[in-house]
Amino acid sequence: MRRREALRVVANEAIGPYTLLRVERGGLDPGIPGQFFMLEAPGRPLPRPMSLCQAPPRELAFLLEAVGPGTRALAATEPGDELHVFGPLGNGYRLDGEKPLLVGGGIGVAPFQYLSERLGGPPAILGFRSDWHAEAAALVPNAEVIVEPTLVTEPLTDLLTQGYKVLACGPEPMLEAVRDLAPDAQLAWEAPMACGYGACYGCSVEIDGVLQRLCVAGPVLEAA
Amino acid sequence: MILNASGCLDALEAPEVARALDAFVTKTVTPLAREGNRPVRIAETDAGMLNSIGLENPGIEGLLADKLPRLAGLGVPLWVSVGGFAASDYAELCAALDDRAEVTTIELNLSCPNVEEAPESAAEIVAAARPRTSKPLYAKLSPAATDLPETARAVQAAGADGLSLVNTIKGLALDERTLEPRLGRELGGYSGPALKPIALAAVYQCYRATGLPIVGMGGVSTGRDALEFLAAGAAAVALGTVLFSDPEAPGRVRRELAEELAARGLPQPSDATGLAHASGTVTVA
Numbered sequence: 001m002r003r004r005e006a007l008r009v010v011a012n013e014a015i016g017p018y019t020l021l022r023v024e025r026g027g028l029d030p031g032i033p034g035q036f037f038m039l040e041a042p043g044r045p046l047p048r049p050m051s052l053c054q055a056p057p058r059e060l061a062f063l064l065e066a067v068g069p070g071t072r073a074l075a076a077t078e079p080g081d082e083l084h085v086f087g088p089l090g091n092g093y094r095l096d097g098e099k100p101l102l103v104g105g106g107i108g109v110a111p112f113q114y115l116s117e118r119l120g121g122p123p124a125i126l127g128f129r130s131d132w133h134a135e136a137a138a139l140v141p142n143a144e145v146i147v148e149p150t151l152v153t154e155p156l157t158d159l160l161t162q163g164y165k166v167l168a169c170g171p172e173p174m175l176e177a178v179r180d181l182a183p184d185a186q187l188a189w190e191a192p193m194a195c196g197y198g199a200c201y202g203c204s205v206e207i208d209g210v211l212q213r214l215c216v217a218g219p220v221l222e223a224a
Numbered sequence: 225m226i227l228n229a230s231g232c233l234d235a236l237e238a239p240e241v242a243r244a245l246d247a248f249v250t251k252t253v254t255p256l257a258r259e260g261n262r263p264v265r266i267a268e269t270d271a272g273m274l275n276s277i278g279l280e281n282p283g284i285e286g287l288l289a290d291k292l293p294r295l296a297g298l299g300v301p302l303w304v305s306v307g308g309f310a311a312s313d314y315a316e317l318c319a320a321l322d323d324r325a326e327v328t329t330i331e332l333n334l335s336c337p338n339v340e341e342a343p344e345s346a347a348e349i350v351a352a353a354r355p356r357t358s359k360p361l362y363a364k365l366s367p368a369a370t371d372l373p374e375t376a377r378a379v380q381a382a383g384a385d386g387l388s389l390v391n392t393i394k395g396l397a398l399d400e401r402t403l404e405p406r407l408g409r410e411l412g413g414y415s416g417p418a419l420k421p422i423a424l425a426a427v428y429q430c431y432r433a434t435g436l437p438i439v440g441m442g443g444v445s446t447g448r449d450a451l452e453f454l455a456a457g458a459a460a461v462a463l464g465t466v467l468f469s470d471p472e473a474p475g476r477v478r479r480e481l482a483e484e485l486a487a488r489g490l491p492q493p494s495d496a497t498g499l500a501h502a503s504g505t506v507t508v509a
Contacts, residue, residue, distance in 0.1 A: 004470075004471065004472060038469075040469070044268065045268055045269075045270075045271065045272055045273055045416050045417065045465065045469065046268045046273060046468060046469055047468075047469050068400070069268075069270075070268070084469075084470070086471065191263065191264075192264060192265075192266050192267070192268075193266075194266050194268075194273060194275075194465075194468040194469075195467065195468035195469075195471075197237060197238050197471060198234040198237030198238065199232060199233045199234055199237070199238060199241075199467055199468060199471075200232065200266065200275065200277075200468050201231070201234075201251070201260065201265065201277045201280055202265045202266030202275060202277065203265075203266075204260065204263060204265060204280070205263055206262070206263065211259050211260060211262075211263075211280070216237055
């Protein structure tokens with residue numbers, strides 16, 4: 001059940017170029033991996049959607065990349081600061097498939113520690129722009145790390161012949177490429193969101209020619 | 225009285241938020257279903273946000289057959305916002321809603337900044353809609369009108385029962401890196417805290433010009449904001465952008481407004497309406 005609470009920041013840790021923002025859990029449910037939370041971005045008019053990276057007993061942790069004013073404000077929070085957090089929201093991954101394989105790119109690895117934990121540590125293929133970015137791979141067990149110019153689709157092609165079912169999260173071109181190789185993959189998409197709960201109609205993305213509100217139809221969608 | 229601004233809440237996705245309102249205003253319905261504009265549809269700015277949704281809606285048939293019965297089940301009075309591309313569209317939408325008991329009020333969206341406008345004036349549209357329904361008609365106007373009080377007087381003369389002030393105002397946001405428009409449709413409707421002084425001016429002027437009941441909206445995020453809209457002349461306030469960051473805003477703003485009123489010894493919200501008009505007696509021009 002989603003709810004909104006002011007939660008205290010526990011720590012803000014650098015992992016390569018990314019930031020792991022840890023907040024007290026309060027009365028919030030961590031939800032299903034792939035679901036997301038709206039995090040108040042201090043000083044900004046709108047909150048930011050973040051999938052859950054870790055769910056230790058009394059905390060929630062989010063991996064973020066400070067690329068705009070909202071994520072920079074979140075990365076600059078300090079222990080003791082309070083943030084309104086609302087969630088869990090949207091649809092997460094289905095966890096009942098046989099032989100799961102995680103495929104992630106860049107900040108798209110964010111939900112994978114929690115997802116891996118819930119799936120019992122399945123194999124993962126994680127792609128990054130540089131060795132520095134690839135430091136985030138340490139969050140995910142059993143990961144094969146790929147650094148550009150090699151792409152995750154290279155090892156993926158081999159593994160798919162062994163009957164793996166893909167759960168992916170990453171930039172759109174990666175998701176499109178994964179979908180071409182694995183038509184039954186579960187893909188976590190991304191879009192700018194104002195509200196996260198279906199109110200603003202701002203996060204509609206075109207998927208297979210149909211506009212869908214990602215916050216209520218997704219963010220995890222089955223590939224067609 | 226606290227409402228939502230049209231298009232800022234999906235009552236079926238968030239019934240608990242809708243139930244905290246005194247009335248729920250639907251997203252604008254048009255004669256035919258619309259998919260809305262291509263992404264990107266929203267862009268946050270330093271003091272608000274731009275949207276370019278483009279009136280995504282199921283069309284009047286979809287509303288009547290599917291959504292209206294479910295909305296009625298919420299137990300919240302329903303206002304339906306209607307929009308179109310000619311005065312005849314508005315007239316037909318009002319006729320289609322007229323015998324639906326679930327609908328208490330019709331709001332004419334005469335000011336969506338994200339679609340082509342009807343060629344007729346606001347007053348001509350109200351005049352076309354008026355004879356087609358006995359339900360109260362509220363005209364939602366843009367703050368960008370050259371002479372807003374004059375437009376307000378004209379829609380009053382055409383038969384509007386009230387005014388919804390204001391819709392968003394056109395704005396542009398550019399990408400940090402590329403300097404290209406961030407929205408797919410380039411321009412969007414600007415909303416949020418920065419709109420409040422503009423909206424307050426509209427309410428203040430139109431209250432003087434018409435004396436009509438006004439739903440004030442534009443940057444309302446606290447009880448203090450609501451009080452100011454009442455003082456400027458609003459009979460009710462609507463919450464828009466604040467619902468995106470705070471789904472609990474209806475209850476919070478209501479509590480804060482009650483505290484503001486109590487601190488001033490005002491028993492009812494209606495006792496605050498028009499207080500900004502110095503003499504207390506308002507001349508209707």
